[in-house]
Amino acid sequence: MITKIDEKTALVLIDLQKGIAKDTVHPVADVIRNAVKLIDAFRKRSLPVVLVTVNPSGARFLKCRIEGGKSISPTGEMALPEDFADLVPEIEPLASDIQIRKRTWNAFFETDLHEQLQKHGVTGIVLGGISTSIGVEGTARAASEFGYNQTFVVDAMSDKILEAHDCTVNYIFPRLGELGTTAEVIQHLEL
Structure with a gap:
């Protein structure tokens, strides 16, 4: 349940990009539709919109051992489609949006997300x-270490594995912030 949205709140949307936004346990079209509603509501109120994309190629974690004793990529490079990190077509960034590329x-x-958020108060x-x-x-855990009040929009997120999604929503997020829906967030923005 959402009790409050801070006056200086940013919308942070993670990896709504062509290479990631597919094969989810909840209809990806619904997730994106809700994300677009949130983007519109935040822009209408001149609140920061942060669009985060990922291109893991070259990231150090790719060289680390995983189950079975092998690394994901011994060189750290990955062969990804050219449009892997492009935002889904429904999300059109504006010059005023903060765009973050993570690895x-x-x-x-290793991004300037915290600095960008602080610049906006x-x-x-x-x-x-x-x-x-x-x-x-991953982002929520780091945000809690920086002391941000967090609201998780459960109908604007999904996962490839239902049990993983449910575990995070039911056991991790309630320890880091409040949970609600797109409609609830928009309602709180209008108060």
């Missing part, structure tokens, strides 16, 4: 995107 799960790691973030248990959760 890992966490949108704060942001104290709270509304978070959504794909995948709930990876990019969204």
Whole structure:
């Protein structure tokens, strides 16, 4: 339940891009439709909109051992489609939007996201995107370390694995902030 949205709140949307926004357990069209509603509501109120995309090629974590003793990519490079990191067509960035390109799960790691938010006086973030248990959760954990008040928009996020999504929504997010729907966030913005 959402009790309050900070006066200086930013919308942060994670990895709503062509290479990620597919094959989710919730209809991706619904997630994107809700994200667009949130973008419109934040822009209408002149609040910051942050559009985060990922291109993991070259990231150090790709060289780390994973289950089975091998790394994801011994060189750290990945062969990705050329449009992998392009935003989905429904999301059209404006010059006023903050665009962040990350290489890992966490949108704060080795990016200027925190500095950009501080420049706007942001104290709270509304978070959504794909995948709930990876990019969204990774970013939320870091945001809590920076002390941001967080609101998680559960109908503007999804995952490729239902159990992973449910675990994050039911057990991790309630420890980091408040949960609500797109309609609830928009209602609080109008107060």
